Amino acid sequence: MSEDEKKGLSRRSFLKTAAMGAAAVAAATVGKSGQAAATTEGGSPIQLPKEYPVSLSAPIPKIDFPMTGSEVFAKACKAEGLAALFQCPGNYDVTHAITSEGIPTWSGRHEGSMAHACDGFIRLTGEVAACSGTEGPGFTNMICAIAEAHAARSPMLVLASNMQLVGEDAEQGLQMSSPYQQLTTEGMKKYGKRLILLPRVHEYAAYAFRMLKSGVPRPVHLDFPKEVSQAKLRTAKDVVYFFDKSKYRTEAVAYPSPKQVQAAIALLKQAQRPMIVASTGVFYHKAWEPLQKFAERMQIPVTESGPTRGQFSDAHPLSATCAPGSYPSADVVMLVGQYCMPMIGEFAFGPDTKYIRIDPQAEDIGRNLPIEIGIVSDERTAMEAFLDAAPSMNHDSWIAEVKAAQKKFEDENEDLYRKGKSYSHAIHPAVIGKELYEFLATRLPKDQTTIVAGGYGVARYVRRYIRAYRPAQIMNCAYHYAAIGPDVGFTVGAGAAVQSGVTHQAPYKGTTVVSVTGDAGFGFTAMELETLARYRMPTVMIIWNNNAWGTWTAAYRGKRIEHVHLFQENLRYEKIAEGLGGAGEYITKPEEFLPALERCYKLAGAKKIPVLLNCQGDKEFWGDPKKFPPGFLGKIEPGCMAYYH
Numbered sequence: 030m031s032e033d034e035k036k037g038l039s040r041r042s043f044l045k046t047a048a049m050g051a052a053a054v055a056a057a058t059v060g061k062s063g064q065a066a067a068t069t070e071g072g073s074p075i076q077l078p079k080e081y082p083v084s085l086s087a088p089i090p091k092i093d094f095p096m097t098g099s100e101v102f103a104k105a106c107k108a109e110g111l112a113a114l115f116q117c118p119g120n121y122d123v124t125h126a127i128t129s130e131g132i133p134t135w136s137g138r139h140e141g142s143m144a145h146a147c148d149g150f151i152r153l154t155g156e157v158a159a160c161s162g163t164e165g166p167g168f169t170n171m172i173c174a175i176a177e178a179h180a181a182r183s184p185m186l187v188l189a190s191n192m193q194l195v196g197e198d199a200e201q202g203l204q205m206s207s208p209y210q211q212l213t214t215e216g217m218k219k220y221g222k223r224l225i226l227l228p229r230v231h232e233y234a235a236y237a238f239r240m241l242k243s244g245v246p247r248p249v250h251l252d253f254p255k256e257v258s259q260a261k262l263r264t265a266k267d268v269v270y271f272f273d274k275s276k277y278r279t280e281a282v283a284y285p286s287p288k289q290v291q292a293a294i295a296l297l298k299q300a301q302r303p304m305i306v307a308s309t310g311v312f313y314h315k316a317w318e319p320l321q322k323f324a325e326r327m328q329i330p331v332t333e334s335g336p337t338r339g340q341f342s343d344a345h346p347l348s349a350t351c352a353p354g355s356y357p358s359a360d361v362v363m364l365v366g367q368y369c370m371p372m373i374g375e376f377a378f379g380p381d382t383k384y385i386r387i388d389p390q391a392e393d394i395g396r397n398l399p400i401e402i403g404i405v406s407d408e409r410t411a412m413e414a415f416l417d418a419a420p421s422m423n424h425d426s427w428i429a430e431v432k433a434a435q436k437k438f439e440d441e442n443e444d445l446y447r448k449g450k451s452y453s454h455a456i457h458p459a460v461i462g463k464e465l466y467e468f469l470a471t472r473l474p475k476d477q478t479t480i481v482a483g484g485y486g487v488a489r490y491v492r493r494y495i496r497a498y499r500p501a502q503i504m505n506c507a508y509h510y511a512a513i514g515p516d517v518g519f520t521v522g523a524g525a526a527v528q529s530g531v532t533h534q535a536p537y538k539g540t541t542v543v544s545v546t547g548d549a550g551f552g553f554t555a556m557e558l559e560t561l562a563r564y565r566m567p568t569v570m571i572i573w574n575n576n577a578w579g580t581w582t583a584a585y586r587g588k589r590i591e592h593v594h595l596f597q598e599n600l601r602y603e604k605i606a607e608g609l610g611g612a613g614e615y616i617t618k619p620e621e622f623l624p625a626l627e628r629c630y631k632l633a634g635a636k637k638i639p640v641l642l643n644c645q646g647d648k649e650f651w652g653d654p655k656k657f658p659p660g661f662l663g664k665i666e667p668g669c670m671a672y673y674h
Contacts, residue, residue, distance in 0.1 A: 075610045077563065089131040094264050098230045098257040099126040101268060105234035107132060109242075109274055111186070112156035112531060115147040115522065116140075119163030120190035122258035127159070135525050137560040140167045142518035144174030144187070145554065149515075149522025151183045152337045153479060153501045154531040155313055157241045158522075159186035164252070168210060172217075173512050175248055179217040180510035181336040182309050182368045184246035186237060187214070191254040194225060210252045219247035224257045232270035235277035243278065244389045245368055246313060282314075282407030283389055285414050293363070293385045293402045294418050297327060300361035302427045304349060304378075306667050309335040310366020310388065310408040317341060317500060319412035320365060326416065328424040330355070330431045334367060334667035334674055336508040339497030343669075344475075347428065351496075353377060353665040354434035361385065361401075366408040369509050370397040371674045377665050387411045442493055445659055449490075450619050452657075455647035458487040458573050459659075460619045461545070462494035465571070468626055469543065470496060477537055481506060481523050481544035483516030486651055487573040489662040491545050492669055501533040506546075509673045514553025516546035517570065520639075521557050524566030541567040541634045548574040548602065555605055561639035562610030568639040569629045572602050575646035582651045582661060599645060606641035617645040 092100055103126035114134040116124050128134040137143040140162040147160035162168040168189045178185040189210055211221045220240040222233050237249045262268055270277070297303050305324055311317055317340040324331050324341075330349035331341045343350055356377035363385040370393070384400040387408060394403035404411060442463065449459030469478045476498040482488055483506035497503040506512075506519050523542045525531075530538030551572050561568050581594040603613025612632055616625050622644060629640040647657075654660025664672045 075562075081563075090129055092126075092129065095261045097122065097126065097259055097261050098224070098227050099123045099253065099259070100129075101230045101262060102234050102253075103127045103130045103132075105231055105238070106130065106159070106186075109157070109234075109238045111159055112154060113147070113150055113158040113525060113529075114161065115143040115150065115158065115525075116161035117143055117163075117167065119167050120161045120188060120253075122255070123188050123190065123253055124161050133525070133529060135521065135560070135564060137518075137521060138556040139170060139518075139554070141170040141172075141174050142515075142554040142557045142560075143521070144171040144185075145177065145512070145515035145518030146520075146522035146525065146557070146560075147185055148174060148178040148181065148183045149481070149504060149506075149519035150526050150531075151178075151185055151522075152181065152504050153523055153526040153534060155315070155501070156532060157184045157186060157238070159188055161188045162190075164189060164191050164210070168213075168252075172213065174515065174518070175214055175250070176217050177508070177510045177512040177515060178248050180369065181508045182246050182313075183248065183336075184241040184313075185248040186241060187218070187248050187250040189250070189252040190258065191223065191252045193255045195256070211250065214248075214250045217248065218250045219245075221250040223252050223254070225254060227257050227260050227262065228267055228269045230257060230262075231268050235270060235272070235274075238274065239278040245310070245393070282410050283405055285387070285404045285406035285411045287414070287418075289402060289404050290411075290414050290418050293404065294415070294420075296361055296383065296385065296401060297329070297363070298420070298422065301424075302359050302430070303327070303329045303361045303363070303424070304356070304359040305329050305331040305363045305365060306367055307331055307333050307341050307365050308367040308369075308667075309337070310368060311335075311340045312337050312366070312500060314366065314408040316365065316409035316412045319409060319416050321345070323412055323416045323419055326419045327422045328428060329363075330424075330428060332356070332668045333497075334671050335369070336505050337501050337503070338505065338669075339500045339502035342498045343496040344498055349431045349435070350668050351438055352431045352435035353668050353670060354437055355431045356665070356668070358430065363387070364400075365412065367674075368393075369674050371666060372397050373399075375666055375674060377667075438493075445490070445493070448658055452647070452650075453618060455617065455650070456573070456619050456622055456644045457650055458490035458646065460622055461487065461571060461573060461644060462491040464623045465491065465543070465545070465626065466494040466496065468623060468630070472627070476502065477540055478502075479523055479527050479534065479537065479540070479542050480504070481516060481520045481542060483507065483519065484545055484547040484550060484573060485513075485579040486575075486661055487545060487547050488672070489664060489670070492671075493662075496669075499533070505671070507672065511673065514550035516544060516550055517554035517557045517561075520544040520568055520570065521560050521564075521566070524561055524564070524568055528564070528566055539567075541569060541630055543569045543571070543630075545571045545573070547579065548572055548576070548596065548600065549578045551602060555602075556609070558606050558611055558639050558641065559609040565637040566639065567633040567637050569626070569633050570606070570639055570641045571626075572641060572643050573646050574600065574602060574643055575648045575650060576600070577648040577651070579651065579661075581648050595648070601643065603641045603643040606639060611639040611641060612636070613641040613643060615643045615645070
């Protein structure tokens with residue numbers, strides 16, 4: 030074999046060392062990109078450092094008094110069952126203490142990306158997780174993710190270091206040593222505190238977890254000056270309010286008023302076309318079983334909303350999630366755990382619709398949308414009470430209307446697919462949506478694959494087609510706040526949840542995660558492909574590459590401004606995956622998508638790596654819909670097309 034041939038073979042080979050000490054050498058080649066990657070030009074392989082598996086398998090040290098403030102806080106996190114920590118190196122005192130307690134920790138390339146990963150993990154598990162950043166730039170990088178978690182009502186513990194109190198108002202990190210962190214997250218958190226008194230560390234841990242695990246969740250932000258994180262407490266007597274979690278918070282939840290339950294049942298009995306909206310609170314408070322039984326007894330269709338889908342299976346005969354045409358006909362709607370409330374007109378229900386709202390937070394009931402009956406209660410407890418009070422009813426004609434609307438919606442999807450498939454020069458997003466669904470639901474167990482539904486324009490097609498059959502099967506990335514580009518970060522969190530088999534993901538532990546995003550958003554968190562590769566998270570990352578921002582279709586006077594919306598065309602994003610220890614494939618024709626998807630899925634699962642499927646689109650698909658029908662799609666809230674509520 031010639032030297033040139035050897036170099037060519039080297040470039041086509043993928044050499045990997047498995048994370049937990051197992052070593053494997055595998056060569057893999059896929060599709061038009063020609064390689065699953067990963068050698069440098071000199072032929073040196075991309076591999077895990079020898080210290081990596083040793084670190085992951087190291088024993089958990091025994092830590093006791095005297096302890097630093099960080100160590101006392103970490104022990105409180107361990108006792109509370111903190112499910113995970115997502116971080117970049119930084120805020121060392123706190124993150125090292127938490128990791129040393131044996132709390133699963135993932136480290137990535139960017140504080141903002143890893144905060145999105147933390148949010149994604151929470152959305153797919155329902156558990157409290159933490160993210161971390163260093164004062165100044167590191168913490169600032171996290172702001173977008175904190176805002177996104179706030180909008181999604183994610184119980185995310187935000188931990189950040191701070192400079193020394195002694196440097197306050199001095200040139201030693203003037204901004205960084207001030208309490209500005211808490212001011213920065215004002216309006217984006219449920220609770221926040223700068224810890225300035227060492228003996229009260231455990232007390233403020235109690236405040237944090239009380240807020241994270243009670244009522245309507247939202248982020249909690251704590252920041253630690255060095256006088257607290259590094260200083261030592263000699264004995265337990267030096268810690269104030271040093272109580273077990275059963276003493277500083279309660280597991281009790283609000284129970285609905287029987288009078289209000291009866292009033293709501295009476296209103297539902299009068300309704301001709303009732304509907305239930307199952308949202309965020311149904312997921313976090315695990316209310317899906319009594320909700321389903323209640324819906325079945327009273328024969329009420331159910332549609333989903335929120336950042337996580339699957340609480341009410343799309344396969345259920347009463348599912349209305351894919352029947353948006355039926356929403357304007359609903360006369361009474363029960364909102365269960367709808368934390369992000371729409372304004373009048375944002376939901377597709379009619380102007381005369383009457384609403385029942387179940388929510389743990391009394392002061393939020395009646396905001397944005399007028400209601401007939403407001404019930405203050407934990408969602409699961411409420412649905413159990415409603416089930417006890419519910420009579421058996423029959424709404425056959427209404428259910429038939431919903432089914433007809435669903436059939437019409439599916440027919441529309443087929444028409445969109447036919448139009449998309451007719452373009453031979455590029456891949457239309459309708460092709461991705463339809464064929465992705467067919468692959469996941471017919472070639473695999475339909476409830477197996479966890480889906481990270483990201484992107485902007487492409488999501489408006491993909492969300493029409495993909496289906497959820499169990500809790501936390503689909504994560505809608507951009508939710509309400511609609512952060513741009515969190516999708517690879519969210520995929521890290523999804524991968525961590527599925528690979529670890531946490532809560533709802535336990536039956537699907539180790540399976541491949543599928544993620545969809547656009548070329549514009551991909552760049553924001555693209556480096557986290559290395560994180561996916563390093564932690565051996567099998568992932569298929571589908572990119573719809575249309576060479577432009579989704580804003581390209583905006584109307585402007587003349588062409589002078591057009592360049593700001595455009596990228597170089599035909600960029601090879603899959604090469605990034607190859608260079609970071611994963612694999613990639615580039616396709617340009619619609620008939621190539623399904624075979625490429627199958628190859629990528631097999632490779633990701635077999636090699637435990639991220640595989641990026643770069644699907645070449647055309648920016649003109651978002652142009653004139655008369656020239657390139659069907660064009661950029663709108664949305665309907667709630668249901669499978671929902672984007673903001």
